[in-house]
Amino acid sequence: MATIKDVAKQAGVSVATVSRVMNSNGYVNENTKKKVDAAIQQLNYKPNAVARSLYKKTSKTIGLMVPDIVNPFFPELARAVEDTAHKLGYNVVFCNTDENAEKEEDYLEILLQKYVDGLIVASNTLTAEKVKQLNIPVVSIDRKINADIPTVVVKNKSGAQKAASFLKEMGCKRIAHLSGPEHIDNAMERRAGYLEEVGSEPWFDASYIEDGNYEMKTAIKATLQLLNRHPEIDGIFAGNDVMAIGAIKAAHQFGKKVPEELAIIGFDGIALSEATTPELTTVGQPIYDMGTIVADLLVKLIEKKPVENTFYELDVELIERESTRNV
Amino acid sequence: MATIKDVAKQAGVSVATVSRVMNSNGYVNENTKKKVDAAIQQLNYKPNAVARSLYKKTSKTIGLMVPDIVNPFFPELARAVEDTAHKLGYNVVFCNTDENAEKEEDYLEILLQKYVDGLIVASNTLTAEKVKQLNIPVVSIDRKINADIPTVVVKNKSGAQKAASFLKEMGCKRIAHLSGPEHIDNAMERRAGYLEEVGSEPWFDASYIEDGNYEMKTAIKATLQLLNRHPEIDGIFAGNDVMAIGAIKAAHQFGKKVPEELAIIGFDGIALSEATTPELTTVGQPIYDMGTIVADLLVKLIEKKPVENTFYELDVELIERESTRNV
DNA sequence: TTGAAAGCGCTAACAC
DNA sequence: GTGTTAGCGCTTTCAA
Numbered sequence: 001m002a003t004i005k006d007v008a009k010q011a012g013v014s015v016a017t018v019s020r021v022m023n024s025n026g027y028v029n030e031n032t033k034k035k036v037d038a039a040i041q042q043l044n045y046k047p048n049a050v051a052r053s054l055y056k057k058t059s060k061t062i063g064l065m066v067p068d069i070v071n072p073f074f075p076e077l078a079r080a081v082e083d084t085a086h087k088l089g090y091n092v093v094f095c096n097t098d099e100n101a102e103k104e105e106d107y108l109e110i111l112l113q114k115y116v117d118g119l120i121v122a123s124n125t126l127t128a129e130k131v132k133q134l135n136i137p138v139v140s141i142d143r144k145i146n147a148d149i150p151t152v153v154v155k156n157k158s159g160a161q162k163a164a165s166f167l168k169e170m171g172c173k174r175i176a177h178l179s180g181p182e183h184i185d186n187a188m189e190r191r192a193g194y195l196e197e198v199g200s201e202p203w204f205d206a207s208y209i210e211d212g213n214y215e216m217k218t219a220i221k222a223t224l225q226l227l228n229r230h231p232e233i234d235g236i237f238a239g240n241d242v243m244a245i246g247a248i249k250a251a252h253q254f255g256k257k258v259p260e261e262l263a264i265i266g267f268d269g270i271a272l273s274e275a276t277t278p279e280l281t282t283v284g285q286p287i288y289d290m291g292t293i294v295a296d297l298l299v300k301l302i303e304k305k306p307v308e309n310t311f312y313e314l315d316v317e318l319i320e321r322e323s324t325r326n327v
Numbered sequence: 328m329a330t331i332k333d334v335a336k337q338a339g340v341s342v343a344t345v346s347r348v349m350n351s352n353g354y355v356n357e358n359t360k361k362k363v364d365a366a367i368q369q370l371n372y373k374p375n376a377v378a379r380s381l382y383k384k385t386s387k388t389i390g391l392m393v394p395d396i397v398n399p400f401f402p403e404l405a406r407a408v409e410d411t412a413h414k415l416g417y418n419v420v421f422c423n424t425d426e427n428a429e430k431e432e433d434y435l436e437i438l439l440q441k442y443v444d445g446l447i448v449a450s451n452t453l454t455a456e457k458v459k460q461l462n463i464p465v466v467s468i469d470r471k472i473n474a475d476i477p478t479v480v481v482k483n484k485s486g487a488q489k490a491a492s493f494l495k496e497m498g499c500k501r502i503a504h505l506s507g508p509e510h511i512d513n514a515m516e517r518r519a520g521y522l523e524e525v526g527s528e529p530w531f532d533a534s535y536i537e538d539g540n541y542e543m544k545t546a547i548k549a550t551l552q553l554l555n556r557h558p559e560i561d562g563i564f565a566g567n568d569v570m571a572i573g574a575i576k577a578a579h580q581f582g583k584k585v586p587e588e589l590a591i592i593g594f595d596g597i598a599l600s601e602a603t604t605p606e607l608t609t610v611g612q613p614i615y616d617m618g619t620i621v622a623d624l625l626v627k628l629i630e631k632k633p634v635e636n637t638f639y640e641l642d643v644e645l646i647e648r649e650s651t652r653n654v
Numbered sequence: 655t656t657g658a659a660a661g662c663g664c665t666a667a668c669a670c
Numbered sequence: 671g672t673g674t675t676a677g678c679g680c681t682t683t684c685a686a
Contacts, residue, residue, distance in 0.1 A: 001439075003679055014657045019681055026682090027655050049440035050386070051679035053377045055662045061420075061441075069409075070598065075402045082396075082423050086430075091437055093388075094421035096409050103413075110418055113376035114388075216602060245602045252604055271397065275543060275572045277579055277604045330663055341673045346665060353666090354671050378663035381678045 002043035011039035022047060059115040062298060065095040065107060066122050071214065071242055072270040073287065074122070077141065080291020081120060088299045090117070101125040108134065118302045120294050121145075124184050137301035141294045144185050150301065150310035152294045156186045159283040159316035160193025163237045163265045166281075170263050170324045172235030174203060176226045178212040178219055178247055180239040187214065190239045190267060208233070212243040219246030220253075227254045234262055235324075241266035241273045244280055248323065259325035269319060278322030285316055329370035338366035349374060386442040389625060392422045392434060393449050398541065398569055399597040400614065401449070404468065407618020408447060415626045417444070428452040435461065445629045447621050448472075451511050464628035468621045471512050477628065477637035479621045483513045486610040486643035487520025490564045490592045493608075497651045499562030499590050501530060503553045505539040505546055505574055507566040514541065517566045517594060535560070539570040546573030547580075554581045561589055562651075568593035568600045571607055575650065586652035596646060605649030612643055 008015045013032055020026040021036045028036075039045070053059045064081055066074040078094065085092045093116065095107040104125055111119065118137040128146035131138045139150040167175050177194045180187025191209065198204050210226050212219035219238065223246060226233060238244035244266030248258055256262040258278055266273055269284025293312055300307045335342045340359055347353040348363045355363075366372070380386045391408055393401040405421065412419045420443065422434040431452055438446065445464040455473035458465045466477040494502050504521045507514025518536065525531050537553050539546035546565065550573060553560060565571035571593030575585055583589040585605055593600055596611025620639055627634045 004681095005679080015680080016657060016659095016682080017655090020656090023681080029655060032656080046436060046440055048381075048679050049437070050377055050380045050442050051662090052681080053662090054375075054381050054664090054679080055681050057662075059377070059441075069402045069406050070399075072397075072399060072402075075396045075399075078421070079396050079423060082421070086433075091420065091422070091434070093418065094405070094409070095418070096406060106413075107418070109373060110376070113373055114386075115377050216598070248604060249602065249606075271543070272599060272602075275576065275599075276602065277575060279576075331665095332663080342664080343666080343674075344672060347672085350665080356671060359671080375663050378678090379665080381663080381680090382665050384678075 001048075002045040003048065004045075006043055007036065007039045007045050010043060011035045053115050057115055058117045058302075060089060061091050061093055061114070061116050062295075062302070063093045063095060063107070063111040063116045063119045064121075065097055065104065065119065067097050067099045067124075068214075069094075069096045071240075072272050073142075073240070073242075073268050073285075076270060076287045077122075077291045080288040081295045084292045084295040085299070088295070090295075090299060097123065099125070112136070118298045120298055137298055139294050139298045139301070141290065142186060147311075150297055150307075152290055152297065152312045152314070153186065154285045154290070154314045154316050156189035156316075157193040157196070159267065159285075159318075160190035160237065160239075161197045162193075162316075162318050163267065163283050164194045164197035166318055166320075167235035167237060167263055167265060167324065168197070170235070170259075172263055174208070174230060174233045175235040175237060176208045176210070176230065176233045178222055178226070178236060178238040178243045179209055180214045180243075181211060184214070187239050194237055212238065212246065214240050214243060216242050216246040216249075219243035220250045223247045223250035224254060227251070227256065236262065236264045238264065238266045241268040241270045241280060241282055244282065244323070245272070245276055248276055248278075248280070259323050263324040265324055267316075269317075273319075274321070276323070281321045281324040282319050283316045284319045286314055290314060328375075329372040330375065331372075333370055334363065334366045334372050337370060338362045380442050384442055385444045385629075387416060388418050388420055388441070388443050389622075389629075390420045390422060390434070390438040390443045390446045391448075392424055392431065392446065394424055394426045394451075395541075396421075396423045398567075399599050400469075400567070400569075400595050400612075403597060403614045404449075404618045407615040408622045411619045411622040412626070415622070417622075417626060424450065426452070439463070445625045447625055464625055466621050466625045466628065468617065469513060474638075477624055477634075479617055479624065479639040479641070480513065481612045481617070481641045481643050483516035483643075484520040484523070486594065486612075486645075487517040487564065487566075488524045489520075489643075489645050490594065490610050491521045491524035493645055493647075494562040494564060494590055494592060494651065495524070497562070497586075497590050501535070501557060501560045502562040502564060503535045503537070503557065503560045505549055505553070505563060505565040505570045506536055507541045507570075508538060511541070514566050521564055539565065539573065541567050541570060543569050543573040543576075546570035547577045550574045550577035551581060554578070554583065563589065563591045565591065565593045568595040568597045568607060568609055571609065571650070572599070572603055575603055575605075575607070586650050590651040592651055594643075596644075600646075601648070603650070608648045608651040609646050610643045611646045613641055617641060 210222035212222040266282035273280040537549035593609035600607040
């Protein structure tokens with residue numbers, strides 16, 4: 001690999017000059033510029049990003065920490081983040097934390113040591129204090145950490161409420177909720193939206209809620225419990241699509257027809273929600289947009305450009321498909 | 328951020344000594360080691376990975392290039408790669424190429440400039456020649472590039488043959504194939520396996536094969552074409568699970584019952600294949616193992632440790648579920 | 655307009 | 671055992 005020295009020698013100039021033409025800063029004569037460019041061409045020279053980082057203390061890379069890469073929501077998000085980051089000249093280091101605080105710490109350290117310029121995190125273990133210590137721009141996606149930290153989320157509560165209310169419209173009389181984990185704020189917001197809509201119904205009590213841990217397997221078990229406990233349930237609002245898919249499977253096992261006997265609605269709008277039979281009605285998040293927005297926002301923060309807004313709470317949209325019916 | 332100099336000053340030693348205790352190489356007195364450790368603690372010193380990289384020309388990071396992060400196969404693989412890489416002290420930079428040669432080039436360059444120590448690629452545009460030029464260990468996953476390049480794949484052809492043969496056992500008389508793109512070797516291997524099994528049947532001709540581009544949307548269209556062209560089709564072997572899911576949807580639209588009137592079998596064994604209704608019968612790849620094996624292999628190559636084997640062709644397993652029936 | 659040289663934070667000879 | 675020092679490849683004063 002050719003270095004800047006080689007180029008300098010080849011072009012018969014100093015390394016400083018080479019640096020100047022590469023970064024197009026400082027004065028440099030048209031003619032010597034040409035010589036340098038030619039040398040760069042000939043040697044197929046690429047500047048060494050590590051050396052550059054060492055001096056400039058930046059790396060043109062950002063970190064993206066997600067809790068569960070196997071939940072399709074996150075790859076879809078990651079894809080958007082990666083797309084726009086790449087357009088803006090950054091690349092992204094991917095970290096899968098498994099909701100594991102230790103792994104998260106590990107990664108944070110590694111990323112800092114590598115001079116990542118900024119971080120996009122979906123975490124519920126990360127504290128505002130720790131974020132401050134990082135000393136680089138951080139933006140939170142999908143979850144709120146703290147009002148001081150730029151954040152991109154969706155209207156979880158009202159979206160959930162819409163979902164429950166839609167189930168009512170569809171004629172459901174007993175609506176259960178498959179909830180996400182209690183330590184995840186968006187799960188609790190979605191639960192709150194559900195409660196807002198059905199919490200004061202005469203039939204309601206807490207036994208209509210089960211934690212499905214945002215996973216398919218757990219959701220299947222939880223749904224079965226719900227159905228055993230309350231065979232009269234005719235509608236389920238699942239806190240995410242993966243759980244809703246689990247609920248469809250569980251209903252199948254239990255012998256309830258979806259949507260005829262049991263309507264199911266999810267949350268997220270992952271591509272997969274279209275793939276089930278019946279197709280899943282869901283509260284769609286603008287996943288790709290979210291990724292674009294966070295990446296854009298983070299890069300602006302990194303480059304100290306003005307940002308209009310550091311808190312985005314995007315709208316969700318009810319996507320009616322086959323898993324809910326009109327009775 | 329504290330540097331090695333700060334630590335040296337704090338401990339009253341030279342930077343060389345600090346470096347020695349950090350890397351535990353060279354002699355260092357028990358006592359001064361203690362002093363240094365104490366200083367490190369006090370200053371909460373973390374060595375600067377960039378500076379280290381610059382000198383050592385390695386970065387303890389590997390690149391992972393995948394063609395489509397939204398196909399669940401790749402996140403599942405990525406997860407495994409990331410898990411074992413992390414265990415072995417490496418982190419992984421994720422690159423989504425969209426099967427786009429230009430993007431791939433871009434990434435390759437960036438990764439090299441950052442001194443990534445090795446690369447795991449799933450690509451069909453990358454040539455053996457280009458790989459050589461990279462001058463770092465590269466291992467190919469899911470696709471074969473060249474016999475010289477260490478590779479981890481599965482038995483695509485025999486797996487596909489098993490799938491077609493299984494469909495026959497289940498009583499299918501007219502078996503179509505939803506194929507992956509022609510430029511992807513594993514897709515062609517799977518097609519070859521299918522042909523091996525049904526190619527010489529009296530009813531067979533090329534119109535029983537459609538390209539579904541390894542995507543759900545395209546697969547739906549392709550399936551509909553297949554079904555319109557040959558209403559007698561009673562079995563479909565899809566080259567991957569995502570297309571099989573599309574086929575199920577298409578059958579649904581077409582009014583064919585799965586599996587009663589149309590049996591469908593996929594390939595991959597992604598988590599999602601269990602989530603459909605009916606659950607998908609599929610040829611399962613050991614995805615997690617594949618990720619573990621490539622990551623392990625690559626790290627061994629990087630660290631110049633002996634490797635037993637540079638070509639893994641793993642077994643696949645037919646997972647019988649609901650989308651195929653016994654007539 | 656250009657070059658010399660210092661320095662980013664670390665490692666590894668080479669001295670002592 | 672430990673310190674001094676010369677780089678790794680680049681950027682950026684400061685002089686010329």
